[in-house]
Amino acid sequence: MDDLLLLVHRIPYPPNKGDKIRSYHLLKHLVQRYRVHLGTFVDDEDDWRHLPHLKELCASSHFARLDPRWARLRSLGALLGNRSLSQDYYSDGGLRAWVAQTMREQRIGRVMVFSGPMAQYAETYPQARRVVDFCDVDSDKWRQYAQRKSWPMRLLYAYEAERLLRYERAVAAVSDAALFVSEPEAALFRALAPESGDRIGYFGNGVDTAYFTPHAEYASPYAAGERAVVFCGAMDYWPNVDAVCWFAREVFPAVLAREPLARFYIVGARPSAEVQALSALPGIRVTGTVPDVRPYVAHAALSVAPLRIARGIQNKVLEAMSMAKAVIVSPQALEGISAETGRELLLAEDAAQFAATVNQALAPAAGSAVYALDEIGRAARARVETSYGWAARLAPVEAMLESGLDASPAGAVDEKRVATAANAAAAPTWNQA
Known part of the structure; x- marks a missing residue:
């Protein structure tokens, strides 16, 4: 060699x-x-x-x-x-x-x-x-x-x-x-x-598809009845901090008003003071370091990546897709990822679209089109297995x-x-x- x-x-x-x-x-x-x-x-x-x-x-x-x-x-x-x-x-x-x-x-x-x-x-x-x-x-x-x-x-x-x-x-x-x-x-x-x-x-x-797999057994970290929306990432990294603060303040109140059991979980090491302060808001949970992020993704209703500042490919999106989880992304978080929006993941461009997409996924109105989250998750996993x-x-x-x-x-x-x-x-x- x-x-x-x-x-x-x-x-x-x-x-x-x-x-x-x-x-x-x-x-x-x-x-x-x-x-x-x-x-x-x-x-x-x-x-x-x-x-x-x-x-x-x-x-x-x-x-x-x-x-x-x-x-x-x-x-x-x-x-x-x-x-x-x-x-x-x-x-x-x-x-x-x-x-x-x-x-x-x-x-x-x-x-x-x-x-x-x-x-x-x-x-x-x-x-x-x-x-x-x-x-x-x-x-x-x-x-x-x-x-x-x-x-x-x-x-x-x-x-x-x-x-x-x-x-x-x-x-x-x-x-x-x-x-x-x-x-x-x-x-x-x-x-x-x-x-x-x-x-x-x-x-x-x-993506390590053998590690980020939906086929393993994970104990749920969530309380019974919670409809968890999860964001995973290093929480001392400013683009992540900016994303969760924006989502918690500008998007999640509209989600909580529609679905009282919704909870926004911010999962990641070294949360900044600004992120820790979000836990005082209704329905927001800041975990800090966890031994394994996979249970949080596996048992969440949705994963979100509402980044407003981003460069490159967001591993957090690919990992959630690998676990057959429906992910709602911003255009910035989607950049560089080869996936079909609406079928393999969901796209939202502003606060109103994020809230509407989360709400429709968590608690669709009677007679409205319903996002088939399981179907999106399966398509997401297939995309990762094929392309990543x-x-x-x-x-x-x-x-x-x-x-x-x-x-x-x-x-x-x-x-x-x-x-x-x-x-x-x-x-x-x-x-x-």
Whole structure:
């Protein structure tokens, strides 16, 4: 087996949130083909106990401690250097030294970068084939934050959107491939970075259908008689916070007025103070960390994904679909997901539509069209089984690592080399571009 360096911004285990689900399955795919040397950060003290599992998978590894509070303060130094805040947030001398030693001793010829800011650790190795999985266009997410925040945070987020895009473009320009989570994300970045269009592609997320299955026995976490509407996600992540606060305040009162037994369950770790405050509202339940989200999805009447800010593919939607659950999504949460609205999931574009769709699903009026939730759930499961297996989703990654392939606008791959080692050696470093 050849050696490969994998750089990930957050420890890729356990696969309990969006980026860690993608990075963990990427790691599992790569270790079947390469001797993987993993360099990553640990930003949650509870995750240190998972190191033995990852060490067993990898030829070598380095885990850098990241204190989010200190990292946020440190990242402000980027303002003085006209750099992206994200670069400084993920800057660590120990990890940099380990990468240098590993590249030298193992003579590594392939580097897989997961998340744009981690590219800083690979920029001095143009002799290696470098593939970057940006996942989402993070700079555009910061742009959306700036639009919704008030001064002075609006200025800070706008700064980061501009500087991070500049860095993302520089990284893509000297990489063998720049990958994203969906065709819309790739198309967006192709428009933002046209100079790198011939090396921009994507590989979509998959679902572990054996784990997220409707066929297992789950004890109900809900009180008898409750009609649960559930949202699952990391509740310290601002797009999730914004989504549940909007739904709880703008949508759910109309649902509760129609169906007194309706309850909105917000399921996820580290709920922010704003989210915790929602539990004071009628019919709202905030669980915090739970050992397993599957019982909450399995026994809910509906799953909702009312995101107003989103980039990439929403794993929470695919996982609920995999469990044969009817999901109501916003247009933002639907982006990048191949599913037929009205048959495999339901779409609502504003508060009135969300309330009407939830109400009709929970307590349809006499004589009105009734959403066949079980039928939608079965169709959703079939869609996931057909279209979202991880093995097929990850197949293009190995091809790009081996051949430096071009990715077409449609995400297909053809075997054309886009850069040689000599050309890469003459290219500017990513911070200079």
